[in-house]
Amino acid sequence: MEVTVGTAALALALLLLPVLYERSGSFRFFCKMGFYNGWILVLALVAIPLCALRGRDVENMKIIRGLMQHVKHLYGIRMAVRGAQHFPPRQPYVVVSNHQSSLDLLGMMEVLPDRCVPIAKRELLYMGAVGVACWLGGIIFIDRKRTHDAISVMAEAAHTMLSQDVRVWVFPEGTRNHSGSMLPFKRGAFHLAVQAQVPVVPIVISSYQHFYSKQERRFTAGQCVIQVLPPLPTRGLGPADVPALTERVRAAMLEAFEALSA
Numbered sequence: 001m002e003v004t005v006g007t008a009a010l011a012l013a014l015l016l017l018p019v020l021y022e023r024s025g026s027f028r029f030f031c032k033m034g035f036y037n038g039w040i041l042v043l044a045l046v047a048i049p050l051c052a053l054r055g056r057d058v059e060n061m062k063i064i065r066g067l068m069q070h071v072k073h074l075y076g077i078r079m080a081v082r083g084a085q086h087f088p089p090r091q092p093y094v095v096v097s098n099h100q101s102s103l104d105l106l107g108m109m110e111v112l113p114d115r116c117v118p119i120a121k122r123e124l125l126y127m128g129a130v131g132v133a134c135w136l137g138g139i140i141f142i143d144r145k146r147t148h149d150a151i152s153v154m155a156e157a158a159h160t161m162l163s164q165d166v167r168v169w170v171f172p173e174g175t176r177n178h179s180g181s182m183l184p185f186k187r188g189a190f191h192l193a194v195q196a197q198v199p200v201v202p203i204v205i206s207s208y209q210h211f212y213s214k215q216e217r218r219f220t221a222g223q224c225v226i227q228v229l230p231p232l233p234t235r236g237l238g239p240a241d242v243p244a245l246t247e248r249v250r251a252a253m254l255e256a257f258e259a260l261s262a
């Protein structure tokens, strides 16, 4: 008897889920974000054996990128890329882009150049299969609580960029920023570019506000623009020039962000 009541309650709850999904924006938001994380976890499980054939290698980012590119379609997100001609064709550079949410991964995978690895917080390494896939892809991990260590990892990255022809993608805001604008930029990416004497390529992803908002728990289909801005050279610049370079890049990106998001 108890089993029957339990089963009936479960069946009723399952029947109500689609109704709840239809009626409640918040519930829909959590389902969609939960699926996003879960699906990335599944994709990581697929990526691991494929990437393991090469071992830890930046070429594996092609596999990760290939596996991730359909995800935008699952969510009805359309992405238009503008200014792709600005990517310097055959040389290392540092990409800097704004960071609104974990959805930025979709934009990143849309335009990620060959042999380009993101710099990520160390915590990602502990996310099970996702961490393993990131490690196999050659993603560079930094410990944000240890400035000195983070800076030495970045200095090593400057060498790797030149010796192994690698490009690096940094979110200079240093954290996700749902505010609808851009946080002040940390200078690590710009020190990196100056140390390696390679250009900075700014990329701006337009605001998600009209289809995605964490605060309002809203997540619908929508579109965004990914704008690649003209690269800024750093040849001849030294550490003293980093603050001005940082501010110049941020101003250009903020202007583009506001224009794209208007």
Ligand SMILES: CCCCCCCCCCCCCC(=O)SCCNC(=O)CCNC(=O)[C@H](O)C(C)(C)COP(=O)(O)OP(=O)(O)OC[C@H]1O[C@@H](n2cnc3c(N)ncnc32)[C@H](O)[C@@H]1OP(=O)(O)O
Pocket: 040, 043, 044, 047, 064, 067, 068, 105, 118, 119, 120, 121, 124, 130, 133, 134, 139, 142, 144, 145, 146, 147, 148, 150, 151, 154, 155, 170, 171, 172, 173, 174, 175, 186, 187, 188, 189, 191, 192
């Ligand atoms: C299929 C499976 C798929 C899986 C998904 C795969 C994709 C995953 C994608 C994941 C994407 C995940 C995305 C993510 O996880 S985003 C989060 C992690 N990323 C970042 O934090 C990057 C941006 N941060 C920085 O650049 C910071 O500056 C760092 C981290 C370097 C230090 O930050 P911290 O807060 O500790 O210190 P500070 O910024 O106050 O700096 C202190 C001083 O040091 C100076 N300084 C800085 N750097 C250098 C340098 N190199 N050489 C010499 N000096 C340097 C600096 O100018 C300042 O001096 P001053 O100017 O005040 O005098």
Ligand SMILES: CCCCCCCC/C=C\CCCCCCCC(=O)OC[C@@H](O)COP(=O)(O)O
Pocket: 037, 038, 040, 041, 099, 101, 102, 103, 105, 121, 126, 127, 128, 129, 130, 171, 174, 175, 176, 177
């Ligand atoms: C054994 C442990 C198992 C844990 C399993 C966890 C499963 C999680 C599965 C998938 C997670 C997908 C994560 C996608 C990566 C998101 C990248 C991202 O956007 O990171 C945030 C970082 O930029 C800034 O971090 P904060 O805003 O400072 O925070």
